Amino acid sequence: MEVRSIYRYARISPFKAREVTREIQGLPVSAALDLLTFTPKKAAFLIGKTLKSAIANAENNANLKPDGLVVKEAIVGEGPTLKRIMARARGSASRILKRTSHIRIVLSDEIAIETRETRKAKQQAGRKAAKKEVAGETREGAATVADQKSVKPKHNTKTKK
Numbered sequence: 001m002e003v004r005s006i007y008r009y010a011r012i013s014p015f016k017a018r019e020v021t022r023e024i025q026g027l028p029v030s031a032a033l034d035l036l037t038f039t040p041k042k043a044a045f046l047i048g049k050t051l052k053s054a055i056a057n058a059e060n061n062a063n064l065k066p067d068g069l070v071v072k073e074a075i076v077g078e079g080p081t082l083k084r085i086m087a088r089a090r091g092s093a094s095r096i097l098k099r100t101s102h103i104r105i106v107l108s109d110e111i112a113i114e115t116r117e118t119r120k121a122k123q124q125a126g127r128k129a130a131k132k133e134v135a136g137e138t139r140e141g142a143a144t145v146a147d148q149k150s151v152k153p154k155h156n157t158k159t160k161k
Contacts, residue, residue: 001110002072003062005054007103010046014076014101017043021074021103026119029055029069029107047074047103054105064109072108076101 010017020043024032029051036048051071058064079100085093 001062001064002106002108003054003058003064003069004104004106005050005057006105007046007050007053009079009100010103011098012043012046012101013099014078016041017047017076017101017103020044020047021076024051024071025074027071027116029066029071032071047105050103050105054107058107068109069107070109071105073104073106075104075106077104078102 020036020039020041023039024035024047027035032051033048036044036051055066055069058069059066079102081100082098084096084098086096088094
């Protein structure tokens with residue numbers, strides 16, 4: 001079963017918040033809370049608040065135990081931007097964009113626990129497979145080039161005047 005929590009209009013840039021959400025995706029809830037507790041960023045505090053809210057939703061609304069939950073999704077979307085003006089030299093002004101974000105966390109008890117080590121191992125296996133495919137294509141390309149060289153082109157006996 002899936003449980004979610006959304007923190008809307010958080011006063012932080014989505015770019016800064018996504019950096020933290022990438023780290024907790026796929027982790028068990030206890031590990032994600034530990035990681036957020038020791039991350040020295042404003043985004044970590046806001047995401048931790050949202051994660052705790054999702055855990056409370058799971059306990060109270062869905063009757064789930066928090067130790068079996070995993071962070072299935074941690075998504076940061078862009079919210080409305082507040083546009084402000086700062087006075088500049090010679091009577092001009094420049095615009096300041098104060099960005100907001102929507103933080104959405106989805107917890108699930110159905111997903112197998114994926115740690116950072118297993119995620120890295122999957123990525124490395126994918127890279128090795130991609131290298132093998134590229135190497136296989138170059139071998140096939142070399143064979144077709146060799147076949148083309150074996151066929152001699154016909155020369156025209158007529159000369160241009």
